[in-house]
Amino acid sequence: MSGAPPGATDRGPVFWVGAAAGWALVAWGIAGVVRHRVDTRPADLVRFVVGGIVIHDLIVVPLALVVARAVPLGLRRWAQAALVMAAPLALFAYPLVQGYGRIPGNPTALPHNYATNLALVMLAVGAVVAVAAGVAARSRHRR
């Protein structure tokens, strides 16, 4: 460790070479997106990237804060666990529930009722977390 104050970063040659290489890669990627715009559809890409941030900041974070307010302190960690498990499952299921990729006349594509199944999976997540919380509370009680 150098004697730099906490929080300061050494910006030596390695940093600047790394930064230049990184920015060059980013520029190359963006140039590729623009050059192959017929396939990459930059407008959709921007919507995806910016949309993700907007949804996270304007919907997910406020919701998480509401949950944090609503849940008693002792249960906070279990609420977090339930959300951390539920979120990627819901995100994964979103296109299936929306029916993206359904093929007319082909019952083998998206064969399930994904809204129902997502609800079942969410219930299962809730049940597992509730059981885990119960077990943890009991074992703490016994100690």
Add this chain to the structure above:
Amino acid sequence: MGAKWSVSRLALRRARRRPSLAAADPALPTTAEGDHDGLSRRGFLATVGAATGALTLVTVGQSVPALAPLALLAPRDPRDRPVNRTAAMAGVELAGIVAGYVLSVEGRVDRPLRLTMDDVAALATHEARLPIACVEGWSFSAPWRGVAMRELLAMAGAPEDGEVRVESLEGEGAFRTSLVNRIQARDRDTLLATHLDGEVLTLDHGYPLRLIGPDRPGVNQTEWVTRLVVT
């Protein structure tokens, strides 16, 4: 004896691999993580692991048949024997096939063949259990029955080094033909299949004849095969 034990144990004890934070620097707290009511770091890691496991559990059944009943969020169910492109999408119609189906074997061969559906059916005696594995991530293995490609090539007198271009009745599309390399063409399990699961192929599965062979991606298991060109 007891003292000896305790002294030896102390002497043999390995140094703690990582000193506590407080030992490393008195300014640091005893643990890296302060008190809070949320998930601990370990708890968070365990939860992420559980989330990954859960997502795997509800999708992996689309290629692991034993777990298919749990695959609640999988886009395909291997028990359905899925297809991506239907005959209707490919512009293949049953009427056209019934009217005058012929399988021809041509190109670099001594005796070009033209086989009717009855000819093909008489030759279709070879069975193999083979997967259709889609690049999308789903797959299923099933018993197929059909004509061994190498038998057809032998009948036609194709050269040993010949590769085979398999052509479909499909009018257009990126996958209306596929190439079967020299090794695959001679594999005993590379079939032009007439049956799947002991039943005649459905039109969506490539009736009357589809290619099915080992070590080929699903899109190259060409359906509605009508011509083999040896090159």
